[in-house]
Amino acid sequence: MDPVLDTNQEIELECINCHTRVALNRRVAGCPNCGENILEARYDLGSIDVAAWREKLRKRREGLWRYREVLPIYDSNNIISLGEGGTPLIKSRALAASLGLKHLYIKDERQGPTGSFKDRQATVAISALKEIGVNEIVVASTGNVAIAYAAYAARANIRVWAFFPSLTPGDKMREAALYGAEVIKVTGSYDQTKEIAAQFAKAKGIFLDRGIKSVAAIEAMKTMSYEIAEQLGDELEDGERWRTPDWFLQGVSGGMGPIGVSKGFQEMLGFGMVDKLPALGIIQSTGCAPMVEAFNRGQRIATPVENPQTIIATLATGNPGRAYELLYDYVKLNGGHFTSASDEEAFDATVILARTEGISVEPATAVTFAGLIHMVREGVIKPDDVVVVNCSGHTIAVEKQILGDHWEETVELTDKDKVVNVPEEGLLSALEQVESQVRRIVIIEDNVDAARLIKRILQARGNYDIHVAHDGAQGIEIIREVRPDLVVTDLMMPDVDGFKVIETMKNDKIMAKIPIVVVTAKELTAKERQRLSGQIDMLLQKGSFIDEEFIDSLVSRLH
Ligand SMILES: *Cc1c(COP(=O)(O)O)cnc(C)c1O
Ligand SMILES: [Zn+2]
Numbered sequence: 311m312d313p314v315l316d317t318n319q320e321i322e323l324e325c326i327n328c329h330t331r332v333a334l335n336r337r338v339a340g341c342p343n344c345g346e347n348i349l350e351a352r353y354d355l356g357s358i359d360v361a362a363w364r365e366k367l368r369k370r371r372e373g374l375w376r377y378r379e380v381l382p383i384y385d386s387n388n389i390i391s392l393g394e395g396g397t398p399l400i401k402s403r404a405l406a407a408s409l410g411l412k413h414l415y416i417k418d419e420r421q422g423p424t425g426s427f428k429d430r431q432a433t434v435a436i437s438a439l440k441e442i443g444v445n446e447i448v449v450a451s452t453g454n455v456a457i458a459y460a461a462y463a464a465r466a467n468i469r470v471w472a473f474f475p476s477l478t479p480g481d482k483m484r485e486a487a488l489y490g491a492e493v494i495k496v497t498g499s500y501d502q503t504k505e506i507a508a509q510f511a512k513a514k515g516i517f518l519d520r521g522i523k524s525v526a527a528i529e530a531m532k533t534m535s536y537e538i539a540e541q542l543g544d545e546l547e548d549g550e551r552w553r554t555p556d557w558f559l560q561g562v563s564g565g566m567g568p569i570g571v572s573k574g575f576q577e578m579l580g581f582g583m584v585d586k587l588p589a590l591g592i593i594q595s596t597g598c599a600p601m602v603e604a605f606n607r608g609q610r611i612a613t614p615v616e617n618p619q620t621i622i623a624t625l626a627t628g629n630p631g632r633a634y635e636l637l638y639d640y641v642k643l644n645g646g647h648f649t650s651a652s653d654e655e656a657f658d659a660t661v662i663l664a665r666t667e668g669i670s671v672e673p674a675t676a677v678t679f680a681g682l683i684h685m686v687r688e689g690v691i692k693p694d695d696v697v698v699v700n701c702s703g704h705t706i707a708v709e710k711q712i713l714g715d716h717w718e719e720t721v722e723l724t725d726k727d728k729v730v731n732v733p734e735e736g737l738l739s740a741l742e743q744v745e746s747q748v749r750r751i752v753i754i755e756d757n758v759d760a761a762r763l764i765k766r767i768l769q770a771r772g773n774y775d776i777h778v779a780h781d782g783a784q785g786i787e788i789i790r791e792v793r794p795d796l797v798v799t800d801l802m803m804p805d806v807d808g809f810k811v812i813e814t815m816k817n818d819k820i821m822a823k824i825p826i827v828v829v830t831a832k833e834l835t836a837k838e839r840q841r842l843s844g845q846i847d848m849l850l851q852k853g854s855f856i857d858e859e860f861i862d863s864l865v866s867r868l869h
Pocket of ligand 1: 428564568674675
């Protein structure tokens with residue numbers, strides 16, 4: 311019993327279709343009235359004292375189970391935990407600056423015990439299964455769910471049969487096997503794999519975790535929303551109140567994440583803990599985007615994609631079923647956007663994120679960031695919007711694809727060099743060789759984050775020796791000194807601005823030959839354009855930094 315909340319309350323499941331309520335007890339198969347598979351947990355918190363609850367939460371340990379009043383477990387002895395939840399909300403600097411966003415936050419779910427937000431699902435689902443005495447389960451997964459379930463099930467002594475579509479990276483299957491799961495690889499699509507797993511479970515009489523249909527999964531994903539509201543409250547409201555972001559963005563496959571998160575905000579709104587609901591940004595891989603396609607056609611029912619054309623296994627649900635209807639209804643009512651991004655855009659975003667934010671994500675999350683970039687460009691997300699991106703990430707499985715073959719530089723030592731007294735010339739000439747391939751670039755940009763971003767993007771593309779100046783005068787000085795192959799300059803800077811830099815360069819015998827690229831956030835007047843014409847090699851608008859074309863055209867000035 312809790313002095314603030316009566317946690318002895320009965321938890322009920324409500325049919326999303328006919329709203330019949332049943333008590334949460336052993337294996338509820340579906341709605342007893344209409345047969346609907348999706349039931350939502352309802353907590354009768356009566357006249358909840360929000361202030362008292364928040365006070366109480368403050369004193370509890372970080373982690374998902376601190377919200378236990380709104381989780382579907384009766385006896386805390388059944389909780390199987392590995393310290394999941396309570397992940398940081400990291401404020402983006404470089405990426406935000408390049409997109410012109412003021413409040414971009416990354417919910418860093420990589421920091422869960424097995425590296426994705428599926429740990430939340432696993433702790434709630436496995437604990438719930440333990441509570442009802444299940445000791446063997448079947449799960450179909452593109453990787454992350456099975457890994458998380460396998461880890462938690464190992465602790466709970468529950469046997470796991472994990473079915474994977476063949477698209478799943480081998481490293482992910484091996485990780486599940488390491489935790490003791492029985493791994494079955496199905497040479498077919500994810501939807502076919504789910505079908506086979508269901509048949510297997512039925513034939514063997516084993517419990518099947520059914521994704522969206524599972525109450526535990528939605529309730530688990532919901533805890534992200536509670537954390538976000540609390541963390542944003544600390545960030546933006548000085549901890550005075552909880553705060554809803556304007557946007558919650560996620561790469562979507564089955565749709566459980568955003569469904570859970572939206573349910574959480576609806577609950578909090580009902581309790582009076584927040585004052586609004588977020589818009590949802592649903593992002594899919596272009597090669598498997600049944601939700602996006604249906605939404606763009608104005609349809610509430612999605613047409614399944616039979617053959618997903620994406621190598622991003624995590625996002626390869628071809629048939630979203632009822633989940634899409636729920637998301638469609640939510641977005642129509644409360645706002646949001648459906649968009650897709652290609653695998654290539656995702657891989658580019660991975661590199662940018664790793665090199666600008668120090669965050670290495672898996673492709674499913676990279677798709678989300680690529681979608682974010684689209685949404686900002688299209689003006690769907692506004693500069694002042696508070697945006698939270700759900701970020702997960704095992705990258706090991708994909709690093710090979712992203713980095714390609716030439717990610718390392720080898721310094722070859724001859725046998726002679728290897729003797730104890732290394733002759734200096736040998737080493738030096740080896741190093742010089744490495745250095746001679748390097749092209750020199752000077753960036754002049756007064757916004758530190760933007761400068762850092764351009765630098766990182768260029769470094770991601772090749773072996774460049776990059777010098778950064780934060781104002782025009784310093785820029786000129788550095789150009790004189792290092793004689794770069796290219797100058798990238800901002801226009802609007804205090805004191806010596808970009809126009810002045812260009813003028814100075816053009817009036818100097820040596821500097822006049824160096825190509826100049828101008829990057830500006832400013833709409834140029836006709837007069838300013840006139841001033842620049844013939845003087846520079848390329849003009850770029852800020853916010854297009856992340857663009858492939860931008861990088862390509864920049865790099866092309868060097869060859
Ligand atoms: C599971 C998963 C998704 C898709 O989640 P849904 O909400 O079920 O669509 C996206 N990204 C990552 C990293 C995942 O593990
Ligand atoms: Zn019903």
